[in-house]
Amino acid sequence: MILLISLVIGFSVIALFPTFSDAQSEPKTFVTHSGAVVQTSGEIIDPLYAVSTVDFDPMEYLRNFNYGQVSELPDGTVVREFTIIAEDDKIMEVSPGVFYNVWTFNGTVPGPTIRATEGDLLRINFINNGSKEHTMHFHGIHPAEMDGVFEPVGGNGGRFLYEFEAGPVGVHPYHCHVMPLEEHIVHGLYGVFIVDPKEERQPADEMIMVLNGLDTDFDTENNFYAANTIPFYYQHHPIQINTNELIRVYVVNMVEFDPINNFHLHGNLYKYYPTGTDLVPSFYTDMITLSQTERGIMEFEYNYPGKYLFHAHKVEFSEKGWVGIFLVSENSKKNTQELVRGT
Numbered sequence: 068m069i070l071l072i073s074l075v076i077g078f079s080v081i082a083l084f085p086t087f088s089d090a091q092s093e094p095k096t097f098v099t100h101s102g103a104v105v106q107t108s109g110e111i112i113d114p115l116y117a118v119s120t121v122d123f124d125p126m127e128y129l130r131n132f133n134y135g136q137v138s139e140l141p142d143g144t145v146v147r148e149f150t151i152i153a154e155d156d157k158i159m160e161v162s163p164g165v166f167y168n169v170w171t172f173n174g175t176v177p178g179p180t181i182r183a184t185e186g187d188l189l190r191i192n193f194i195n196n197g198s199k200e201h202t203m204h205f206h207g208i209h210p211a212e213m214d215g216v217f218e219p220v221g222g223n224g225g226r227f228l229y230e231f232e233a234g235p236v237g238v239h240p241y242h243c244h245v246m247p248l249e250e251h252i253v254h255g256l257y258g259v260f261i262v263d264p265k266e267e268r269q270p271a272d273e274m275i276m277v278l279n280g281l282d283t284d285f286d287t288e289n290n291f292y293a294a295n296t297i298p299f300y301y302q303h304h305p306i307q308i309n310t311n312e313l314i315r316v317y318v319v320n321m322v323e324f325d326p327i328n329n330f331h332l333h334g335n336l337y338k339y340y341p342t343g344t345d346l347v348p349s350f351y352t353d354m355i356t357l358s359q360t361e362r363g364i365m366e367f368e369y370n371y372p373g374k375y376l377f378h379a380h381k382v383e384f385s386e387k388g389w390v391g392i393f394l395v396s397e398n399s400k401k402n403t404q405e406l407v408r409g410t
């Protein structure tokens with residue numbers, strides 16, 4: 068009888084915990100109390116938190132511009148509304164086997180590229196679902212109370228409505244501005260804000276490159292560098308472009324800790340518009356140097372097909388991931404100048 072009861076209890080326990088063996092074999096990612104990110108298939112005792120990993124596709128990010136929900140005021144002003152959600156508990160595998168606690172705007176690093184035309188009214192519904200205070204601080208022109216510095220937004224659902232006119236024309240960063248600032252930026256709370264001129268720029272194959280660094284061991288030095296977060300990504304997945312087609316790159320340097328970064332293009336030179344505020348290029352070069360949050364617009368066309376590198380000429384950065392390839396194909400179309408002239 069006792070044996071029978073034991074068997075019944077035994078089977079009940081197995082029935083109650085059918086996934087026990089699955090849980091043991093499925094790796095989990097979590098953050099320890101010391102801040103280290105660990106993946107294990109073993110039992111996690113008292114984790115700080117356990118989360119799933121974030122997937123980020125740099126190729127999708129590259130040409131993804133968000134224009135918001137568009138409406139119009141009675142006076143004809145275009146209104147663009149965005150909802151941006153901050154979180155700080157996500158883990159991303161930034162390089163094979165390297166897990167990093169990313170803090171995200173709308174689930175990615177960088178956050179979504181926000182794009183508007185000069186004079187549009189921007190409404191950014193900011194929701195902080197993180198555990199810490201966060202804000203959105205836009206570079207550009209706006210009232211003091213919209214600056215995202217002295218109005219920290221509390222975690223666990225805190226909200227703030229940023230409302231301001233888009234300007235000036237150019238490419239600007241946005242980022243969290245809560246102290247310690249360095250920590251909030253290096254974990255990934257930043258993105259790109261493009262303000263187009265009312266008279267549109269020439270048609271082009273447009274792309275965004277955020278230059279970033281990853282301090283995966285929390286020693287205030289970067290272990291990896293990248294264009295768009297994943298080290299070596301565009302070297303393994305070259306960016307496909309065409310000969311005789313205008314390429315426009317919005318480049319923003321968000322690397323912390325190292326005072327400078329730079330951008331070298333192979334087999335070509337580019338016209339460079341610092342901050343993108345002027346419609347006439349300031350330089351024709353194959354090398355620009357960028358300090359923290361320095362940014363600009365690069366424009367170029369390739370005449371010859373083939374593979375061309377682009378990378379930091381600070382070789383340490385390129386050897387730690389900030390390197391990519393443009394794969395240039397022969398363009399059957401007329402070149403951009405002919406298309407513009409309509410000949």
Ligand SMILES: [Cu+2]
Pocket residue numbers: 200201202243244245251256
């Ligand atoms: Cu923050």
